[in-house]
Amino acid sequence: RSKLGATPPAAVPARVQRSWLASVGIMGQNCSQACCKEDKHLANPGLMVQEQKFNEPPVDANSASYFDRELDELGRLPCQGRAMERRPLYKFQSGAHYTGQWKGNERHGFGVQVWPDGAVYEGEWRENRAEGKGRFTHSDGDTYTGEWKANVAHGKGTYHHKDLTTYAGEWCHDLQEGYGVETWAEGTRFEGTFRNGQKEGFGIYLWPDTSQYRGAWEANTINGTGTYIGSDGRWYKGTWQDSVIHGKGKYLWPNGREYIGQYLFDRKDGFGVFIWPDGRKYEGFWSQGRQHGHGRTTLKDGTFRYAIWRDGKREFAGVDESEKDAVPGEA
Numbered sequence: 001r002s003k004l005g006a007t008p009p010a011a012v013p014a015r016v017q018r019s020w021l022a023s024v025g026i027m028g029q030n031c032s033q034a035c036c037k038e039d040k041h042l043a044n045p046g047l048m049v050q051e052q053k054f055n056e057p058p059v060d061a062n063s064a065s066y067f068d069r070e071l072d073e074l075g076r077l078p079c080q081g082r083a084m085e086r087r088p089l090y091k092f093q094s095g096a097h098y099t100g101q102w103k104g105n106e107r108h109g110f111g112v113q114v115w116p117d118g119a120v121y122e123g124e125w126r127e128n129r130a131e132g133k134g135r136f137t138h139s140d141g142d143t144y145t146g147e148w149k150a151n152v153a154h155g156k157g158t159y160h161h162k163d164l165t166t167y168a169g170e171w172c173h174d175l176q177e178g179y180g181v182e183t184w185a186e187g188t189r190f191e192g193t194f195r196n197g198q199k200e201g202f203g204i205y206l207w208p209d210t211s212q213y214r215g216a217w218e219a220n221t222i223n224g225t226g227t228y229i230g231s232d233g234r235w236y237k238g239t240w241q242d243s244v245i246h247g248k249g250k251y252l253w254p255n256g257r258e259y260i261g262q263y264l265f266d267r268k269d270g271f272g273v274f275i276w277p278d279g280r281k282y283e284g285f286w287s288q289g290r291q292h293g294h295g296r297t298t299l300k301d302g303t304f305r306y307a308i309w310r311d312g313k314r315e316f317a318g319v320d321e322s323e324k325d326a327v328p329g330e331a
Contacts, residue, residue: 065151066113066115066119066121066136067121067128067129067130067151068151069094069096069115070092070094070096071128073092073093073094074105074106074107074128075105077105078105079104079105080102080104080105081104082103082104083103084101084102084103084108084109085101085102085103086100086101086102086109087100087101087102094115094116095115095116096113096114096115096116097113097114098111098112098113098114099111099112099113100112100113100125101125103127106125106127106128107125107128108125108126108127108128109124109125110123110124110125111123111125115139117139118139119136119137119138119139120136120137121134121135121136121137122134122135123135123136123148124148129148129150129151130148130151131148131149131150131151132147132148133146133147133148134146134148140162141162142159142160142161142162143158143159143160144157144158144159144160145157145158145160146158146171147171149173152173152174153171153174154171154172154173154174155170155171156169156170156171157169157171163185164184164185165182165183165184165185166182166183167180167181167182168180168181169181169194170194175194175196175197176194176197176198177194177195177196177197178193178194179192179193179194180192180193180194186208187207187208188205188206188207188208189205189206190203190204190205190206191203191204191206192204192217193217198219198220199217199219199220199221200217200218200219200220201216201217202215202216202217203215203217207231209231210231211228211229211230211231212228212229213226213227213228213229214226214227214229215227215240216240221242221243222240222242222243222244223240223241223242223243224239224240225238225239225240226238226240232254233254234251234252234253234254235251235252236249236250236251236252237249237250238250238251238263239263241265244265244266245263245265245266246263246264246265246266247262247263248261248262248263249261249263255277256276256277257274257275257276257277258274258275259272259273259274259275260272260273260275261273261286262286267286267288267289268286268289268290269286269287269288269289270285270286271284271285271286272284272285272286278300279298279300280297280298280299280300281297281298282295282296282297282298283295283296283297283298284296284309285309287311288311290309290311290312291309291312291314292309292310292311292312293308293309294306294307294308294309295307295308295309
């Protein structure tokens with residue numbers, strides 16, 4: 001059972017580089033005919049993709065929760081009445097010490113307990129359990145401040161990983177559940193819903209360079225319908241799978257070119273329409289990001305022609321052999 005009061009979390013939230021998320025960072029740039037810059041260098045951080053269990057139990061020989069370690073000794077204490085009262089500092093055989101309110105031989109009311117490794121809980125207790133509002137400070141400086149139930153985070157609270165990330169929001173049995181906000185030291189931010197410790201449902205992911213994604217999440221990945229808006233003005237609205245463009249959508253470049261159609265794992269694939277700012281238009285089939293199969297090109301003067309394409313090159317044209325209607329890659 002996961003305990004927030006157990007040693008510093010074993011599962012520190014992982015962040016993958018945006019280059020892992022080709023669509024989010026590059027937005028179709030691995031499509032060789034996508035008319036966008038072939039620059040895959042992405043310095044900004046990517047998504048937090050691992051399950052957010054901040055409160056793994058310790059891996060040392062004493063695997064009990066901090067709050068449970070002194071229960072045997074507490075059970076042997078003589079009962080001093082059932083009225084709640086404040087008593088002097090009590091030192092446990094483990095080296096921990098408690099100062100605060102008691103009810104009989106139970107920590108009950110407000111109290112502060114300090115463990116030998118420097119971990120501290122200060123807050124409300126009920127029948128020897130952390131319950132109510134309190135703050136737990138791990139020995140490495142990580143903290144959780146908020147509501148507790150039966151020794152675990154439950155309700156609303158904030159978990160801060162020292163110098164790394166902060167989650168503020170709702171919890172259920174020690175896992176993120178409901179609405180919450182994650183922020184990273186460099187300014188990356190997620191606002192949205194969680195389920196069983198993972199991003200699930202609707203969420204907004206914001207990068208420090210002002211790029212953003214708004215839409216559906218599933219199991220900590222972008223899945224479903226959503227919109228990406230880049231800091232340079234490009235945007236995509238449509239469907240996603242495993243954090244890449246997949247399905248149907250509309251992609252708009254800053255220079256006015258746009259694509260409306262089908263994608264297969266971040267590449268134009270299937271039927272799609274590519275439109276140039278000067279009015280030219282290609283309507284036809286694509287494979288692996290290139291024009292491939294039957295297609296119709298509309299010219300600036302409104303005339304059109306049919307052609308058969310293979311890997312981005314026209315093999316048969318209905319009018320002439322110019323390649324002006326090819327969708328070029330750009331440096």
